[in-house]
Amino acid sequence: MSVQIDSLTRRISGRSGKPDQLLLDSVSFTVEDGSFAALVGPSGAGKTTLLRAIAGLDPYQSGHILADGQAMENLNPRERRIGFVFQSYALFRHMTVARNISFGLDILPASQRPSSDEIKRRVEELLELIGLPNMGGAWPHQLSGGQRQRVALARALAIQPRLLLLDEPFGALDPVVRRRVRSWVRDLHERLGLTTILVTHDQDEALAVADFLVVMQNGKVVQTGDGTSLDAHPRTPFILEFLGETLTFPGHCTIQDGQAVFVPDDANAMSFPVSNISPGPAEAMLRPHEMLLVEEKGTATWRSLGNRNGLSRIEARTTEGRHFEVLLPPGHTPPADARVGFDVSKARLFRNGHLLNVAE
Amino acid sequence: MSNGRTKGLPGLSLAVMSWMIVILILIIPPILIFAEALHSGFVAAIQNLLMPDALMAIRLTLFITVIAVSINAICGTLSAWALSKYRFPGRALLISLIELPISVSPVVSGLIWLLLFGAQGWWGDFLIRHNITIAFAWPGILLATLFVTFPYVARTLLPLMEQQGRDTEEAAALLGAGFWHILLHITLPEARWALVSGILLTTARAMGEFGAVSVISGHIPGMTETMPLHIETLYNSYQSVAAFSMAALLAMMAMGTVGVRALLEARSHSTSGVVSDLT
Numbered sequence: 001m002s003v004q005i006d007s008l009t010r011r012i013s014g015r016s017g018k019p020d021q022l023l024l025d026s027v028s029f030t031v032e033d034g035s036f037a038a039l040v041g042p043s044g045a046g047k048t049t050l051l052r053a054i055a056g057l058d059p060y061q062s063g064h065i066l067a068d069g070q071a072m073e074n075l076n077p078r079e080r081r082i083g084f085v086f087q088s089y090a091l092f093r094h095m096t097v098a099r100n101i102s103f104g105l106d107i108l109p110a111s112q113r114p115s116s117d118e119i120k121r122r123v124e125e126l127l128e129l130i131g132l133p134n135m136g137g138a139w140p141h142q143l144s145g146g147q148r149q150r151v152a153l154a155r156a157l158a159i160q161p162r163l164l165l166l167d168e169p170f171g172a173l174d175p176v177v178r179r180r181v182r183s184w185v186r187d188l189h190e191r192l193g194l195t196t197i198l199v200t201h202d203q204d205e206a207l208a209v210a211d212f213l214v215v216m217q218n219g220k221v222v223q224t225g226d227g228t229s230l231d232a233h234p235r236t237p238f239i240l241e242f243l244g245e246t247l248t249f250p251g252h253c254t255i256q257d258g259q260a261v262f263v264p265d266d267a268n269a270m271s272f273p274v275s276n277i278s279p280g281p282a283e284a285m286l287r288p289h290e291m292l293l294v295e296e297k298g299t300a301t302w303r304s305l306g307n308r309n310g311l312s313r314i315e316a317r318t319t320e321g322r323h324f325e326v327l328l329p330p331g332h333t334p335p336a337d338a339r340v341g342f343d344v345s346k347a348r349l350f351r352n353g354h355l356l357n358v359a360e
Numbered sequence: 361m362s363n364g365r366t367k368g369l370p371g372l373s374l375a376v377m378s379w380m381i382v383i384l385i386l387i388i389p390p391i392l393i394f395a396e397a398l399h400s401g402f403v404a405a406i407q408n409l410l411m412p413d414a415l416m417a418i419r420l421t422l423f424i425t426v427i428a429v430s431i432n433a434i435c436g437t438l439s440a441w442a443l444s445k446y447r448f449p450g451r452a453l454l455i456s457l458i459e460l461p462i463s464v465s466p467v468v469s470g471l472i473w474l475l476l477f478g479a480q481g482w483w484g485d486f487l488i489r490h491n492i493t494i495a496f497a498w499p500g501i502l503l504a505t506l507f508v509t510f511p512y513v514a515r516t517l518l519p520l521m522e523q524q525g526r527d528t529e530e531a532a533a534l535l536g537a538g539f540w541h542i543l544l545h546i547t548l549p550e551a552r553w554a555l556v557s558g559i560l561l562t563t564a565r566a567m568g569e570f571g572a573v574s575v576i577s578g579h580i581p582g583m584t585e586t587m588p589l590h591i592e593t594l595y596n597s598y599q600s601v602a603a604f605s606m607a608a609l610l611a612m613m614a615m616g617t618v619g620v621r622a623l624l625e626a627r628s629h630s631t632s633g634v635v636s637d638l639t
Contacts, residue, residue, distance in 0.1 A: 055534060056534075057530055057533075057534070077533055077534050077535075077536060078536035080534075082534060083534075084530075084531065084534045086527050086530075086531060088525075088527050090527035090528045090530070090531040091528075092528055092531075092532075092546060092550075093528075093550060094549040094550060094552075103532065103535055103537075104535035104536055107535070107536055107537050107541060108536065155531075155535070156535075159535055159536065
């Protein structure tokens, strides 16, 4: 099912004289059928509010949510066919695992309910799918966090949803289990082809599982796209900083010898040519692995910090005392000279919080 | 613990002290009551309980208790549910109002009912004209008991329901369950131990209520006397064996209720979740 969010707005009236607060500020984007989308952003960005609005759990004042082009607000929860997995799992503690999973089928009106044999078979299939066969008779409190998580997923899948919503589903798991459940969910998505929307505040998690990211901040969608395009063309410095470590070099654009160039304020960073940018102040931002150290071009010192994931970690320190970590890609050996300058020509340039151009 | 032995009171003497207090205050009095009741023998005690006025008092007490507990179980559950799952203006005030019957002296609440429903009360004329008797009759006793025992179910459920939050209810709703199905199959089973515990507390309290009932009932032997009131009447007319027999029976009923509650609580801790639904 494709999901189209169209200028969705939710505000809560301010108490005791405070102005109204916009929880969702005309949010619009489309999740294609069969894709895995992640709503990411810092806490308070409105991700969970949005997910709950899509599920029909929370109200909104204006805008529309369309499922395959059909307005969702006219459908009751059963007709929406949405599978929702809560951060707390929300398993029914007084029911066995099997009854948790079959709950959505057991409560169907007799005319639509599958026979009890059929329900039993479906539950067994789902238990198989989540890798917990023969666990149907167990109680939720006997399961580990990761197992509860998977039971919650099976329960959501039992009603054969058209859309799967996951609210911080890995938040309560320890890091090792978390990575395992994460890749399992990704596999499951590929096998079932079910449109999935995930909420997370962890950008690594979003990049690892989702093929479409919706970055939110203060109730607004800042940018959408896949990880690579967001990293290459971040609309605002926030996007770049949110998606990973960044190094920032303030400076200004100017014309030298008939060529537009960006001149960093830091004398150690080298100017580089730019195109189609009017003169004025700007900020150059880049990833630690995109910066190169160049001998005899500056007065910064450096020292090695060892290796990380095959990249050499270098700490660079300017004479003004600023220091940061640079990652040298494989094949780039640390400079022989103790004095270096910075090649920042792979940076994205921002002015007044907006992307100017991408340096080639 | 070794810490306890080196600093402060030694653990053993603390234990001895607590047991002495328990024995003195909680165990000796019921034993004395039973001793007094059986003073003239078991047969005499039973005979006293079979007197018409005594039987009437027992019947009235059971009748009032069953109705009051049923009504308060339903109203208490619904109010705890509304107060814990929804945020609305005046919520904090309502929560403190629920506790009002605990803080107000039962005699005062009995007087209020009399003021409202008595022959000289605010609605007295209206009630007399329509042939409705509330004061000095069982409806009055029921109202007084309802008021005094209202907090117990709501107060035991409220913290539990608040802690449970709305996640499981919302999960059930998204799976297609309707309002009543969620209440009966999700919310109440999850809170069942607190509910049973609250009901038993209400029962113990309803059976033993004296102050409010004493004021509104008019104390008519064989008509509006519940067990506690009848005990007082018997005692004041120097029928001490009869009074203590009735007291022993009432104490046994209350202790039984509390005992069941303790048993259930122990069970709910050891096997939480492994017991079948309420429904």
